[in-house]
Amino acid sequence: MLGAVVSAKTNQLVRLDTNGLAEGSTRALFGQDAEALAACMAAIGEPRWRGRQLAEGLYRQRVTELGAITTLPALLRGRMQAEGWRVGRPRIGQVFVSQDGTERYLVEGVAGPETVETVWMPEGDGGETGDGSEEEGRSWDRATICVSSQVGCAVNCQFCLTAKLGLQRNLTAGEIAGQVVAVLDRQGVELGKDRLNLVFMGMGEPLLNYDPWMAAVRLLVEEVGISPQRMTVSTSGIVPGIERLAEEPPEVRPKLAISLNAPNDAVRSEVMPVNRKWPIEAVVDAVRQVRLRSRERITFEYVLLGGVTDRPEHVAEVARLVRRTGLPVKVNLIAWNPGPGIPYAMPQPEGVEAFKRALVAEGVPVYLRRPRGRDIFAACGQLKRTVETGAMPHSAP
Numbered sequence: 001m002l003g004a005v006v007s008a009k010t011n012q013l014v015r016l017d018t019n020g021l022a023e024g025s026t027r028a029l030f031g032q033d034a035e036a037l038a039a040c041m042a043a044i045g046e047p048r049w050r051g052r053q054l055a056e057g058l059y060r061q062r063v064t065e066l067g068a069i070t071t072l073p074a075l076l077r078g079r080m081q082a083e084g085w086r087v088g089r090p091r092i093g094q095v096f097v098s099q100d101g102t103e104r105y106l107v108e109g110v111a112g113p114e115t116v117e118t119v120w121m122p123e124g125d126g127g128e129t130g131d132g133s134e135e136e137g138r139s140w141d142r143a144t145i146c147v148s149s150q151v152g153c154a155v156n157c158q159f160c161l162t163a164k165l166g167l168q169r170n171l172t173a174g175e176i177a178g179q180v181v182a183v184l185d186r187q188g189v190e191l192g193k194d195r196l197n198l199v200f201m202g203m204g205e206p207l208l209n210y211d212p213w214m215a216a217v218r219l220l221v222e223e224v225g226i227s228p229q230r231m232t233v234s235t236s237g238i239v240p241g242i243e244r245l246a247e248e249p250p251e252v253r254p255k256l257a258i259s260l261n262a263p264n265d266a267v268r269s270e271v272m273p274v275n276r277k278w279p280i281e282a283v284v285d286a287v288r289q290v291r292l293r294s295r296e297r298i299t300f301e302y303v304l305l306g307g308v309t310d311r312p313e314h315v316a317e318v319a320r321l322v323r324r325t326g327l328p329v330k331v332n333l334i335a336w337n338p339g340p341g342i343p344y345a346m347p348q349p350e351g352v353e354a355f356k357r358a359l360v361a362e363g364v365p366v367y368l369r370r371p372r373g374r375d376i377f378a379a380c381g382q383l384k385r386t387v388e389t390g391a392m393p394h395s396a397p
């Protein structure tokens, strides 16, 4: 019987809150915060502080088996396993390694059969350059993990392969944070020693899965130990989500990137239909509510689609738009990565450089994101469960 255990301390029969856990099934611990883990321990007659031992094992030691949390008594570990409790962290199912060192993973979730995509870029892609997070003496040569927040996406950006999937389901907090911990584990990252950035730019629109996504951020900050100033969330411009983000305390709020991708509302509504609901000015108004930290900048991501968003006349429009915000803004240019069935053309390489130079001449801080892992379909806009398509994936550029 899964719903009751005998407390080793009291010899009393204690009923577990199994949330309808069926006999023979299991229950994941990964994804629960310290308070929930303490409550779990209390529910089986253990002191609440054992929840802290669980949290240490799950999020700092990165264990994948309950039996490996040796700070817990062996009897308790055995009892919990017998009752169906397990770590339940998402696991890396398949690995694709690029010539440039980028690795793309198909990560198996725990709340459904679908896989999601997570990308490891050992030297980043330059996306954080100039956003206020650099340290003295270091620039962009840092590892970055690109994290997914949904299976598929409902936003329907016309240049994005993930959009082709539609929204299949939201990921849980454990599935979002679990992508990060699984990659940290695989790469042997020592937080505090190794430099690491997280970008929530994988499959899905994080701000349309706000509560689980933010719960994952809290876990990553408070339990895993990653600074929110090393995290960037990219949104297509979901105004209610940006307004909620603005309410988050600075101790846990990631930096914000807006997928702008067009010089004006007319073009943006074509390439990003979400603009018809929340046009550029509404998005910028919401962004103004975010209380920026010292040196922090808002990033405008800008995908250059050949002949659509990279015309010479667009430069002045983008510069005007940036100036009108009155915000500390930087622009990340991304040369569009092609995907099957997407009716756009790559920009000419010389056109990308010319666009960048012209924006710089307008006084706009601008950086060119280096395409990473194109050969394994890991670059921006390419993510989409490749296991099925044979080509693949994602996302929010």
Ligand code: SF4
Residues within 6 Å of the ligand: 153, 154, 155, 156, 157, 160, 161, 162, 163, 202, 203, 204, 205, 235, 236, 394, 395, 396, 397
């Ligand atoms: S670019 Fe991002 S928000 Fe737009 S469809 Fe793709 S995953 Fe969704």
